[in-house]
Amino acid sequence: DTAVSQTPKYLVTQMGNDKSIKCEQNLGHDTMYWYKQDSKKFLKIMFSYNNKELIINETVPNRFSPKSPDKAHLNLHINSLELGDSAVYFCASSQVRPGAGSPLHFGNGTRLTVT
Amino acid sequence: AQKITQTQPGMFVQEKEAVTLDCTYDTSDPSYGLFWYKQPSSGEMIFLIYQGSYDQQNATEGRYSLNFQKARKSANLVISASQLGDSAMYFCAMREAFSTGTASKLTFGTGTRLQVTL
Numbered sequence: 334d335t336a337v338s339q340t341p342k343y344l345v346t347q348m349g350n351d352k353s354i355k356c357e358q359n360l361g362h363d364t365m366y367w368y369k370q371d372s373k374k375f376l377k378i379m380f381s382y383n384n385k386e387l388i389i390n391e392t393v394p395n396r397f398s399p400k401s402p403d404k405a406h407l408n409l410h411i412n413s414l415e416l417g418d419s420a421v422y423f424c425a426s427s428q429v430r431p432g433a434g435s436p437l438h439f440g441n442g443t444r445l446t447v448t
Numbered sequence: 449a450q451k452i453t454q455t456q457p458g459m460f461v462q463e464k465e466a467v468t469l470d471c472t473y474d475t476s477d478p479s480y481g482l483f484w485y486k487q488p489s490s491g492e493m494i495f496l497i498y499q500g501s502y503d504q505q506n507a508t509e510g511r512y513s514l515n516f517q518k519a520r521k522s523a524n525l526v527i528s529a530s531q532l533g534d535s536a537m538y539f540c541a542m543r544e545a546f547s548t549g550t551a552s553k554l555t556f557g558t559g560t561r562l563q564v565t566l
Contacts, residue, residue: 398538
């Protein structure tokens with residue numbers, strides 16, 4: 334009964350390759366996010382979708398392309414992987430409510446290592 | 449400008465003692481929410497506690513309480529009766545209600561690593 338699940342948990346690949354990370358949530362939330370956690374543990378938002386519509390697109394290279402086939406799924410495709418892409422990528426979801434009170438529910442993260 | 453500041457990169461506390469993890473924030477939005485998350489060494493992000501900017505009382509959840517001082521723009525997390533399992537990274541985060549888009553983001557601080565000792 335996992336709430337936010339992402340696969341794979343670990344991803345090791347070579348520079349220049351293309352890879353995808355999948356995320357699914359069964360909480361019925363309207364909004365999904367991708368966050369990147371770097372080696373210093375800093376968490377930064379990359380993208381957010383609300384009901385399949387891209388809402389937030391922070392300064393992220395064009396090599397990163399999110400896709401939301403429906404509001405329960407948000408995938409992240411990365412082209413031409415670079416060493417600097419090595420990080421932990423977290424998917425998250427939340428319910429949209431008036432005000433600021435909805436917490437994000439995170440997946441367990443995907444540790445991407447580019448060699 | 450840093451929106452969320454956690455000035456303690458690391459903290460130590462003895463088991464059964466209380467510990468306060470500091471968080472200050474910066475916003476001009478009158479409506480905002482403050483969150484604390486725990487990240488154990490296994491890596492998952494666990495939501496702990498939430499405080500709304502209009503809440504009159506400090507939030508509490510079990511052994512966690514939030515010391516909210518609005519005028520000082522601080523939202524410190526207090527963990528009472530520390531346990532060995534509390535050893536983890538702790539992140540403070542803020543959502544501004546009127547930030548861009550209907551799915552406003554959570555902005556995180558740099559985290560505090562808490563180590564509970566015997």
